Amino acid sequence: MNKDLPSTQADRPNIITTEIDAIKFYRKMDTEATVVEMIAGRYVIVEEYYSNGLQVLAELKKNLLQVYTDKSFQGQRDYRNAYREASHRLLVKIEENKIVVKKCPDIGWLEVLYPDVSEFYISFPEVQGMNSSWQWYEKGIEVKTLNLMLKPYYGTYFPTRFDHLKLFDKWLKKYEGSKENAIEIGVGSGVLSFQLIQNGFNNIFATDTNKNAIIGVAEEIKRLDYEDKLTLNHGDLFENCDVKADVVLFNPPWLLAKHKLEEGIDKAMYYEADLFPRFFEQAIEHLAPEGKVVLIFSNLAQVIDEENPHPIIEELRNHNRFRKELHLKRDVRASSRRTKRRDNRDTEKVELWVLSPKEK
Numbered sequence: 366m367n368k369d370l371p372s373t374q375a376d377r378p379n380i381i382t383t384e385i386d387a388i389k390f391y392r393k394m395d396t397e398a399t400v401v402e403m404i405a406g407r408y409v410i411v412e413e414y415y416s417n418g419l420q421v422l423a424e425l426k427k428n429l430l431q432v433y434t435d436k437s438f439q440g441q442r443d444y445r446n447a448y449r450e451a452s453h454r455l456l457v458k459i460e461e462n463k464i465v466v467k468k469c470p471d472i473g474w475l476e477v478l479y480p481d482v483s484e485f486y487i488s489f490p491e492v493q494g495m496n497s498s499w500q501w502y503e504k505g506i507e508v509k510t511l512n513l514m515l516k517p518y519y520g521t522y523f524p525t526r527f528d529h530l531k532l533f534d535k536w537l538k539k540y541e542g543s544k545e546n547a548i549e550i551g552v553g554s555g556v557l558s559f560q561l562i563q564n565g566f567n568n569i570f571a572t573d574t575n576k577n578a579i580i581g582v583a584e585e586i587k588r589l590d591y592e593d594k595l596t597l598n599h600g601d602l603f604e605n606c607d608v609k610a611d612v613v614l615f616n617p618p619w620l621l622a623k624h625k626l627e628e629g630i631d632k633a634m635y636y637e638a639d640l641f642p643r644f645f646e647q648a649i650e651h652l653a654p655e656g657k658v659v660l661i662f663s664n665l666a667q668v669i670d671e672e673n674p675h676p677i678i679e680e681l682r683n684h685n686r687f688r689k690e691l692h693l694k695r696d697v698r699a700s701s702r703r704t705k706r707r708d709n710r711d712t713e714k715v716e717l718w719v720l721s722p723k724e725k
């Protein structure tokens with residue numbers, strides 16, 4: 366039974382459905398001049414070949430790098446904002462839910478995400494993002510711990526390395542408590558809930574603030590025949606959840622946001638300062654008498670800067686709610702997009718925390 370699924374429409378990139386005043390860009394045109402117009406606010410439509418779009422974006426990058434020479438954090442952020450703004454004025458035409466220029470990728474999301482409209486303009490960078498997401502979805506991600514392929518939906522966080530899954534598997538294999546009810550906060554692509562199911566948990570209530578994650582996992586549980594084990598809910602933390610669980614599981618975002626968070630994948634990587642206090646406050650209300658909170662985390666924030674807070678350690682230190690039952694760690698070997706900013710790759714570890722409520 367699935368409670369509060371978002372009705373139909375997934376979150377998707379904005380599109381333009383009216384005719385627009387724009388420069389049509391062909392291969393033999395002056396790319397430099399086109400980019401100058403684009404920076405000044407004109408729309409540009411990619412004509413002829415898909416690679417013409419790549420050519421314009423390369424020129425845009427070159428142009429902006431000559432202007433934004435400040436290498437400071439703020440300077441780099443200004444460059445990225447300028448690139449983002451101008452590059453979204455580069456458009457591609459879609460007809461019958463397909464890109465119309467030659468030698469372009471075939472992107473199924475253009476049909477899946479836009480069932481209500483078949484002709485429109487969409488920005489070239491959004492098409493690039495959709496293309497990469499479609500390839501992951503089509504190919505699937507092999508998860509050896511589960512012996513299955515994940516098919517991550519557009520705009521959903523999915524694992525690209527698997528140390529934390531191995532750590533969780535190790536804990537699950539030793540777990541001897543009740544397996545009647547579990548809650549997973551932040552289900553993402555579904556991977557941890559699937560681990561719970563494969564290890565004998567009966568009822569899982571899984572939630573996420575990202576609508577596309579919920580739509581994607583709804584598809585996955587049909588494909589994998591897990592529908593009778595998992596209830597999905599689109600909402601914040603324990604919203605709409607009246608279960609008392611043996612295990613409350615959360616693999617939260619790992620970095621404290623220093624910017625205003627956008628909906629969707631941003632909230633998979635970054636958290637707002639009140640996320641953990643709110644989580645712990647609500648988690649304790651959703652535990653069965655012998656229940657445990659299991660958190661997958663990382664010391665990544667401290668690897669970037671020792672002064673960064675560790676929200677689980679802060680909870681244990683500042684509140685009298687939970688006691689630490691277990692803290693497992695595992696080295697992270699492969700690199701990932703989450704770790705691009707690391708200075709010292711050798712010290713990063715994934716962590717598994719098991720907390721029990723303190724007796725009152």
Ligand SMILES: C[S@@+](CC[C@H](N)C(=O)[O-])C[C@H]1O[C@@H](n2cnc3c(N)ncnc32)[C@H](O)[C@@H]1O
Pocket residue numbers: 522523524550551552553554555556557572573574575578600601602616617618619629632633634640
């Ligand atoms: C790091 S991802 C983990 C996804 C998946 N469980 C996994 O292990 O691959 C964190 C997930 O938590 C979700 N999330 C962030 N804040 C949330 C909140 N307040 N309530 C519910 N889910 C949230 C994000 O949308 C994202 O899907």
